[in-house]
Amino acid sequence: MTANAAPTRRGLARLGLSALASLSLGGCLDGGLGVGLLGDSAGPEKQSALDVSPVLLVATTRRPADPAGRPPYFTDQRGRGLAFATVRLSAPDRSLIGKVSAVVTGDWRIAAAPRVVTGPEAATAFAEAALGRDVLLYVHGYRESFETAAVSAAQLSDGIRFRGVSGLFTWPSAGKTFDYGYDRESALWSRDAFEDLLRALATAQGGRIHIVAHSMGTLLTLETLRMLRADAGEAALDRIGAIVLAAPDIDIDLFTNGIERLGIAAQKITVISSTNDRALELSSTIAGGVVRAGAADRSRLEALGVRVADASDYGSGLINHDLFLSNVEVQQVIKRAVARADGR
Numbered sequence: 001m002t003a004n005a006a007p008t009r010r011g012l013a014r015l016g017l018s019a020l021a022s023l024s025l026g027g028c029l030d031g032g033l034g035v036g037l038l039g040d041s042a043g044p045e046k047q048s049a050l051d052v053s054p055v056l057l058v059a060t061t062r063r064p065a066d067p068a069g070r071p072p073y074f075t076d077q078r079g080r081g082l083a084f085a086t087v088r089l090s091a092p093d094r095s096l097i098g099k100v101s102a103v104v105t106g107d108w109r110i111a112a113a114p115r116v117v118t119g120p121e122a123a124t125a126f127a128e129a130a131l132g133r134d135v136l137l138y139v140h141g142y143r144e145s146f147e148t149a150a151v152s153a154a155q156l157s158d159g160i161r162f163r164g165v166s167g168l169f170t171w172p173s174a175g176k177t178f179d180y181g182y183d184r185e186s187a188l189w190s191r192d193a194f195e196d197l198l199r200a201l202a203t204a205q206g207g208r209i210h211i212v213a214h215s216m217g218t219l220l221t222l223e224t225l226r227m228l229r230a231d232a233g234e235a236a237l238d239r240i241g242a243i244v245l246a247a248p249d250i251d252i253d254l255f256t257n258g259i260e261r262l263g264i265a266a267q268k269i270t271v272i273s274s275t276n277d278r279a280l281e282l283s284s285t286i287a288g289g290v291v292r293a294g295a296a297d298r299s300r301l302e303a304l305g306v307r308v309a310d311a312s313d314y315g316s317g318l319i320n321h322d323l324f325l326s327n328v329e330v331q332q333v334i335k336r337a338v339a340r341a342d343g344r
Helices: 007-015 017-021 025-032 096-105 122-129 146-159 180-189 191-203 216-232 252-261 263-268 278-286 298-302 328-341
Strands: 055-064 074-090 109-118 135-139 165-170 209-214 240-246 269-273 307-310
Touching: 055 109, 055 122, 055 146, 055 191, 074 122, 074 146, 074 191, 109 122, 109 146, 122 191, 135 146, 135 216, 146 165, 146 328, 180 216, 191 209, 191 216, 209 216, 209 328, 216 240, 216 252, 216 263, 240 263, 240 328, 252 263, 263 269, 269 298, 269 328, 298 307, 307 328
Parallel strands: 055 165, 135 165, 135 209, 209 240, 240 269, 269 307
Antiparallel strands: 055 074, 074 109
16 A cells, blocks of 8 residues: 655655755664665765656556546556556756745656557567666555656656666556555556566566565566566566565565565565554455565565565654655665666
8 A cells, every 4th residue: 555645745755855864864774774785885876867858668557548648647447458658757846946845736747648559569669668778667556546656656766866767567556545455456457467568678688677666566566577487487587687575565475475486586676664564554454464574574574585674763654654755765775776786
C-alpha cells in the first residue's frame, strides 16, 4: 500500500528534507540502514539526467484514456496488453521561491504524453527509446493513479541523481483504499506484460536494468523475475542490475519461496524494511496475521541471502510506508545499490 494523498503532502515532504538532513542522521547509518549499504560515494551529482531532459518512459497495462493523450492519460481499468508512452514532465522550480510554492502546487508533474504505442510493438518501442543506456525502472504499489505513479518515478530518479533513462511500469491500480483485492489481482495479471518488457530490454543492446519496486509492486516484480528465470534461464537475468524492494507487501512465506526460486540472482536484491510500517501492519491484518516481508525481522530476511536496509529508525510519520521517497538517507540505499551493480 502507499499513503499517497494530494500533491501538497509530497510538497511538504520535499520541503522537510533539508530539515531532516540537518539532524545529522548520517551518524546512525551503520546501526540502522546497514554497514556498507551507504558507504562513501564518488561525490554527489548536482543534477539528474531527468532534470536535464524531463522525459519518462512508461510501460503500462492500464487502459489508455479516451481521448488519448489527455489527462488522466491512463485509467484504472485493465487494458489490452502492454502500452508504451513517452511522457514529458515538468520539473520543479529549484529556486527558494519554487521550493516554498511546492508546498501548494506539488513538485514534478506530467506536462504531456504525446506518443502512445499499443500492442506487440510496445515492449520493443520502450527498449528502442532507451537508446542503449542504463534504465531505472520504477514499479509502484497499491492505491496509485497513473499520475501519482509517474510523479513518484520522477521523484525517485531525481532524488538519487540517476544518470540514465527514467522508466515506469504501471499496472491498473484502482487508486482507492478499499480496492486492495482488485489491486492485488491487477498486479498479478500484469506479470506477462512485465516479463515481455524485461525480455525486450534484456535482448536490446544497452546498459543495465535497475528495478525499484514499492509495496504491492514488489509482489509483481518478484513473481515476474522468477517467471523470467524459469522461461529463459539465468542468462535472461544477466542484464538486470540492482533490484530494490522497498517495503515489500508480500506474505513472508511467499517472499521466501520467490527468493529461493531466483537462485544466484537473489544476491542482487536489497530489501528496505521497517518494523514500524503502519501500512504493512494493516496489510498483515487483511492477510490473516501473516507478517509481510517488509516488516519482518532483519535476521530473517538476511538468512535468505538478500541485503537488508532496516529503515525503522528513519520513520517519523504516522504511516512510514514511502521512506524511499521522503527520506534522503533511505534514498541513498538505492543509490548505493545501483552503484554496486554498475561496479562503482
